[in-house]
Amino acid sequence: MKRKVLSILLCTVMTAALFTGCGKGDSSSDSAKDSVDKGSELPTITFTHGYYHDESEWAAAGEMRKIYEEFAEMHKGEFNFVIKADESGAEGIYNTALNDLSAGGFYDIADFGGWDITPVASSADAILDLKPYLDDDADFKAGAGVCYDQNLTEDGKVYSVREQIEGVGFWYNEALFKEAGAAVPGDWKTWDDFNAAVDKLVAAEITPFGLNAGWPTNILLAAYNQRSADSREFYEGGRTVESFDQASFKESLTFIQEKALQKIDAANFGPGGDDDEAYRSDFFAGKTAMLFNGVWDAGGTIDCEAGAENIRPAVFPTDESGKTAALLSGGCGYVVSSKLDEKQTEAAIEFIKYMTSPEIASRIIEKGIGMAPGTKVDYDALAEKVETDDAKLLVEACRLCQNADYKALGLGNTFGDAEGEIQSKYAGLKDGSKTADDVVKDLDDFLAAAE
Amino acid sequence: MNASDTYRTKKKIFSKKNGFILAFLLPGIILFCAIYAYPLIEIFVTSFTKWNYKNFLHPEFLGWGHLFDNYIKLFTIDRNFQVALVNSIKWVILTMAVQIPFTVLVALVLSGKPRGWKFTRNAFIIPNIISTAAIGLIFLNIYSPSRGIITEICNWFSPGSNVSVLANETYAFWGVTFAFILFGGSSCLLLITQIFSIDSSIYEAAKVDGASTLQTNLKITLPLMRPMIGTVSVMAANYGLLLYNEIALITQGGPDNATYSLSYYIYKTALGSTKLNFARGNTAGVIQFLLGLLLVGMINKAFRTNQSE
Numbered sequence: 169m170k171r172k173v174l175s176i177l178l179c180t181v182m183t184a185a186l187f188t189g190c191g192k193g194d195s196s197s198d199s200a201k202d203s204v205d206k207g208s209e210l211p212t213i214t215f216t217h218g219y220y221h222d223e224s225e226w227a228a229a230g231e232m233r234k235i236y237e238e239f240a241e242m243h244k245g246e247f248n249f250v251i252k253a254d255e256s257g258a259e260g261i262y263n264t265a266l267n268d269l270s271a272g273g274f275y276d277i278a279d280f281g282g283w284d285i286t287p288v289a290s291s292a293d294a295i296l297d298l299k300p301y302l303d304d305d306a307d308f309k310a311g312a313g314v315c316y317d318q319n320l321t322e323d324g325k326v327y328s329v330r331e332q333i334e335g336v337g338f339w340y341n342e343a344l345f346k347e348a349g350a351a352v353p354g355d356w357k358t359w360d361d362f363n364a365a366v367d368k369l370v371a372a373e374i375t376p377f378g379l380n381a382g383w384p385t386n387i388l389l390a391a392y393n394q395r396s397a398d399s400r401e402f403y404e405g406g407r408t409v410e411s412f413d414q415a416s417f418k419e420s421l422t423f424i425q426e427k428a429l430q431k432i433d434a435a436n437f438g439p440g441g442d443d444d445e446a447y448r449s450d451f452f453a454g455k456t457a458m459l460f461n462g463v464w465d466a467g468g469t470i471d472c473e474a475g476a477e478n479i480r481p482a483v484f485p486t487d488e489s490g491k492t493a494a495l496l497s498g499g500c501g502y503v504v505s506s507k508l509d510e511k512q513t514e515a516a517i518e519f520i521k522y523m524t525s526p527e528i529a530s531r532i533i534e535k536g537i538g539m540a541p542g543t544k545v546d547y548d549a550l551a552e553k554v555e556t557d558d559a560k561l562l563v564e565a566c567r568l569c570q571n572a573d574y575k576a577l578g579l580g581n582t583f584g585d586a587e588g589e590i591q592s593k594y595a596g597l598k599d600g601s602k603t604a605d606d607v608v609k610d611l612d613d614f615l616a617a618a619e
Numbered sequence: 620m621n622a623s624d625t626y627r628t629k630k631k632i633f634s635k636k637n638g639f640i641l642a643f644l645l646p647g648i649i650l651f652c653a654i655y656a657y658p659l660i661e662i663f664v665t666s667f668t669k670w671n672y673k674n675f676l677h678p679e680f681l682g683w684g685h686l687f688d689n690y691i692k693l694f695t696i697d698r699n700f701q702v703a704l705v706n707s708i709k710w711v712i713l714t715m716a717v718q719i720p721f722t723v724l725v726a727l728v729l730s731g732k733p734r735g736w737k738f739t740r741n742a743f744i745i746p747n748i749i750s751t752a753a754i755g756l757i758f759l760n761i762y763s764p765s766r767g768i769i770t771e772i773c774n775w776f777s778p779g780s781n782v783s784v785l786a787n788e789t790y791a792f793w794g795v796t797f798a799f800i801l802f803g804g805s806s807c808l809l810l811i812t813q814i815f816s817i818d819s820s821i822y823e824a825a826k827v828d829g830a831s832t833l834q835t836n837l838k839i840t841l842p843l844m845r846p847m848i849g850t851v852s853v854m855a856a857n858y859g860l861l862l863y864n865e866i867a868l869i870t871q872g873g874p875d876n877a878t879y880s881l882s883y884y885i886y887k888t889a890l891g892s893t894k895l896n897f898a899r900g901n902t903a904g905v906i907q908f909l910l911g912l913l914l915v916g917m918i919n920k921a922f923r924t925n926q927s928e
Contacts, residue, residue, distance in 0.1 A: 266895075269675060288672040288895055381786075381873055435765040439786035439874055446765050585892045595786040595874030602875070610698070610875070617697040618894065 311524030313541035315498035330501025335539035348372035353482035378447030380438030394493035481565035494572035710859035722803030726810035744804030755868025806851035849922025
């Protein structure tokens, strides 16, 4: 009898545990939200972002959270602006959004930090087209800057804008250039001058740059594609290119192979891809002369071994004498749900307007967070205003990018998934086991398979 | 009590017993259906659909005329899948050819309880209790072209040799392989337990008959270990077939996608791409599942794991 009772109890517990496990989770946050809703008649929207880091770990994160909180405080009489930091970062926000979309949901508003959710979310009709709001307000449109054009879809919609963009040129160590007797980037007229400088650095036994099978090499490839009208035209084709078998692109690959990858030894090429950061640490340690990275790396100069006074920003040359190029990528930032009611939508738009306002743009640059997309940012005034050396460098780098003759999207924003395929070929180009023709053939095979 | 009463009583006891068995099995059955069967069926079904970011919420059936389009594309034009399939098969073969014999050998040696056998056993199992992600990071550092020990050793023998294991397609494959192939600690533990459970009188009889250690191992221990070797072979072969963490951390499938595995391909195709090609990823998943079944069947048959000595 005892055994029987015990057996029945055990069965009940197991079944109950099963159903409990299958129950809806996160009830605490739901009830918390309900209490906010019930406790007030004001509309509520929840904003999710990936700036969860401790200030000591990443000061920019703390500053961004402060900006969000100030906005919530400013509007506390109009709506409840609930701020949630997702500790899985932008990638986690993207993955959560995918899950939510499959269940028919979406964040009220979230910052996707470059992870492009818009193709899938717009196909699911889950997100708001921001274009009418941008077109209605000239200041808002100016604040969104390059994001407006870059995020304009084929069917004429803008699903996302950002408060900061990836402004990319490069950094160089002036002392090492002088030591090698090479012309500094400010004096370059064309890519030939870049090649000459690299040769002089190599001759002086100074490693010109560190690269890896990812980000820095992608920057150089994207930048070299801005050299002429032909190469720019091909590059602008981006995700719509039907074949990589184009003379200008093959020439770009040959440049990457012969003038970049084969100019450095194996120790300066991280084959593990984007996770390999030696190219950065070596530059700031004074071991390499150039660093292909964005304006935000002004922060890397603080107390660096290379000497902050030696680090200078630059933008890329072209083959049109004296003209320059930079990479400015907006990418996916704020995305708003299309399921919000009118008042919630107004609140979300108000927030994005605030985040892209000149006031916040200046603050983002002053605090060394990054580059703002706005066309009305006065860099001259900012240069006077900022005090710290790294902030001065950031302003200078942003100004160079903003004033470049040609501005293009980064490789990933341009070619989408093909970026990964392109970067997977760098190791083969470096060791000579692949030629530009081989790479182009492989890339065309990839395009065919991806159809 | 007549025959009919006895029959009725027996039937009652039988149905009560069945009820208990069913009650115990029910949670397991529900869990199996929810966690394994449902996704498995969905993976099979969606492998015959078009399902990507464009129709994220509504997979579209390919139609009877194009039923196997996803499978055909994988085997004809998708180079990354073909590389992944070949690599995964290679890793299965390597685990069977290297890891299992090596682990059996270690188990045989340790079962003789030589001096320091407990320390060796524990040391051998350490890599299996460390997360594969941590192992991946350790090997990433070992292979680093600027600070890795492999580079240091090569430079010691041949100064300026500039070795970069992960930058070369062939070396990178072996780099990933060595990050897991010798780590058979868990299998070794199972094998040692099996050896210790063998009746000592058999060994005593063999000793009386003058059998050497080699003969004892070959004629007694190994045959009696057969079912357990089969079991650990299934585990090891599946590990080779499902390899993911090491690749994601060490090579990210590179260089030139030469170290793709089926699991890494599925991730990249379904979630690691802006196109979110779930249908293609699930098709590869079906192939991986069928390969796994085939593998388990073959190993079970070869080792007759369902028959004890």
